[in-house]
Amino acid sequence: MAQDALSATRAKGDIATFLTLLVLFSSGFYALVFLVPDAPKQWGGYALQFMWCPALAALITKLVRDRSLRGLGWGWGRTRYFLIAYGLAIALCVAPYVVVWFAFDAFDGTQLIEAFAKAGLPSALRSHAGMLAIVLVVLPLTGLISTAGEEIGWRGFLVPRMHALTGFTRTSLLVGLIWAAWHYPINVAVSPLYRPSVPLWYSNACFTLLVIGASFMHTWLRMRSQSLWPSALGHAAGNAFQGVLQVATLETPVTSYLTTEYGASFAVVGCLLTFIFWRRRHEMEPARVASGTGAAQRPGQ
DSSP: OOGGGOBHHHHHHHHHHHHHHHHHHHHHHHHHHHHSTTTGGGGGGTHHHHHTHHHHHHHHHHHHHHSOOOSSOOSOOOHHHHHHHHHHHHHHHHHHHHHHHHHHTOBOHHHHHHHHHHTTOOGGGSSHHHHHHIIIIIHHHHHHHHHHHHHIIIIIIIHHHHHHHHOHHHHHHHHHHHHHHHHHHHHHHHHHHHOTTSOHHHHHHHHHHHHHHHHHHHHHHHHHHSOSHHHHHHHHHHHHHHHHHHHTBOOOTTGGGTSSTTSHHHHHHHHHHHHHHHTTGGGSOOOOOBOTTSOOOOTTO
16 A cells, blocks of 8 residues: 555554564563563574564554555665765764763773674784774674564654654654653663663663664655665674774773663764754655645644
């Protein structure tokens, strides 16, 4: 069904079906981390499957309700939005770490070199150029395998339907809150293993602010590009860059409160993203969903 012909009732039904299936598929992983003693320690082995829960929910919803997988933003869209997404991922990851490194003398490049050595890379790739190519190209592209699972669900399916019903601002807030809440059970089970000194409420608060800001950015990317792939690339690149930069950061009582997606520096990034892309809400096309009165929602709502 074409998005411009989508009725409000139909959109609401699609969203309800998607969220029901999302909870159903994700619940198995929530049960796993709380009921199986060693599962939180081994979460890395389950993360890929978990990240494909939104895609699975979206694909089944489309097949059941539309008998088609069209309309999820499969097309390439405009190349410039891939460059914007990639550039934002670099800037938004590098800036917080550089500030922390200089402010708290927390940079340790030897940790990064040792990590590459332990990865078993061929000697030819252990040069500065080789490592840079891995960080800037290989890791983001391989990361698409996992982030595509989330982005097919969040940006491919959910964002266009929410945007048609509620406009840019409410869509970004609601999808961001759903996205964050979907992670909470995993955060509760796994985060204390890696940062036991940081209160869970603090980690989740910082994480939520970041995710809401990222939601504003990805809603803008999705609706402007008419493709889910810029968001998938930006998501994958952000995960890759943040992971690499964290390896080069000394873990101290101070930096543990500032770095990673559960730290204050990234919460600030989230707030900046929210403000920047909320200011650009006028760039969105008007929603094209038929309401009960025939009036379309305004794009900036």
